[in-house]
Amino acid sequence: MHLTQLNRECLLHLFSFLDKDSRRSLSLTCHQLRGVFLDPCLWTLLHFSSPCQLKRDNFVLGPSLRYLTISWYSSRVLQVCNIEDWLKSSFQKDICSKHENLVSTFLAHVCHMCPNLLSLTLSGCGHITDQDVISVLRSCRKLCCLHIENCVRITDCSLEGVVAYGGSVKEVKVDFCRNITQAGLQTVRHKRPGIQLSAERSADMIPDSKPEVRVPLRRTLQKVLQFS
Template structure:
C-alpha cells in the first residue's frame, strides 16, 4: 500500500487508543472537513464525530457549505454564523421585479438554502444563543420569527445586508425575543426608522444597532396607474 496510507492507518490505530474525552479534544482542533475525513476511518471515530458536545459552534463561509454532511446540528449548538461574501450577494439584493431572467436563474440555485437550513436549526437546536447572518439576501421575516419562537434562549441576533428583513422582524423580536440582549440590523434597507423607534420603546434594554439601515432607500414596487392606487391603500411600514 502507498506510504501515506500506511502512515494514516498507523495514526488511526494510535488515536483510537485514546479515551473519549481526549478524542473530543483532538477533534475540536479540526475544521469540519477534517473531522468528517477522520470520522470515515473507523466506527469509533465516527461515533466521536456524532457526539453533540463537539458541535457548540458552527461557522459557514458560503451557502454551499450548508449542503454538506460534515457537521452536526443538535441541542449543544450555541453559536451559528453564516457569512457569505460573494458577488452573488449583490444579485440577491436586487428587487425581485428588477431582476433579469439570468439573475433570477442565479438566485433560484440558492434562494431557499438559508431558510431551509434555519428551519432545521429551529427543530434541532433549542439552546441556540447567538446567530449571525451576513449577505443572506433571501432570508425572510417569517423564518426569523420562527427562529425567535423556537430558540427562547437566543441572546444575540446579528443581521447584515439581508435585504428581505423588514419591520416584521423587529415586531417578532419585541413579541418573542424574551432573552434577546443584542440585535444588529446593519445595511438592511427595508427596516425603517419608525420600526426602530417602536422596537426601542418596546424593548428599552435591548442593545440595538442599525447601521445605515433606516437611511437606505427601501424597496418600492414599480409605479403604474393601477399599482399607484393600490400602494396608497397600504398601511405605512
C-alpha cells in the same frame, strides 16, 4: 501510540482543532472516531461561509448548538441576490433559483432541532425573510443575540418579532438592511429598552419601493380629449 488508543476526552480535544471537512474525513476511518465526530460536545458552534455548505454532511445539527453564523461575502449577493425581484433578469432569477431556499430550509431545521441556540448571525443571506427570523425567535426561546447584516428582505416585521417573541434577546444588530426604518427601530427602543440595539446604515438607506405602473402621458391626453 495509535490515535485510537487515546481516551475520548483527548480525542474530542483533538477534533476541536479541526475544521468540519477534516473532522468528517477522520471520522470515516473507524467506528470509534465516527462516534467522536457525532459527540454533541463537538458541535456547539457552527460557521458557514456560503449557502452550499449547508447541504454537506460534515457537521452535526442538534440541541447542543449554541452559536450559529451563516455569512456569505460574495459579489453575487450584491449583483444578484440583493436586487429587487421585479428588476431581476431571467438569467438572474435562474441563478437565484438554485440557492434561494437553502438558508430558509436550514433555519427551519434549526427551529426543530436547536432549542438551546443563544446567538444567530445572518450576513449576506439575500433570500431570507421576516418569517424565517420570526420562526427562529419563536422556537429558540433562549436566543440572546441576533445579528442580521445585508439581508435585503428583512423589514420592520423582524423587529416586531423580537418584541413579541424574543424574551431572552439582549442584543440586536441590523446592519445594511435597507428595508429597516427608523420607526421600526424606535418601536424596539420603546417597547424593549433593555435590548442593546444598533443599526449601521440600515435606517439611512433607501428602502425598496416597487414602481407604480404609470400610464404614458400621450395615452392620458388621448383619454382626456376623448371624454371632453
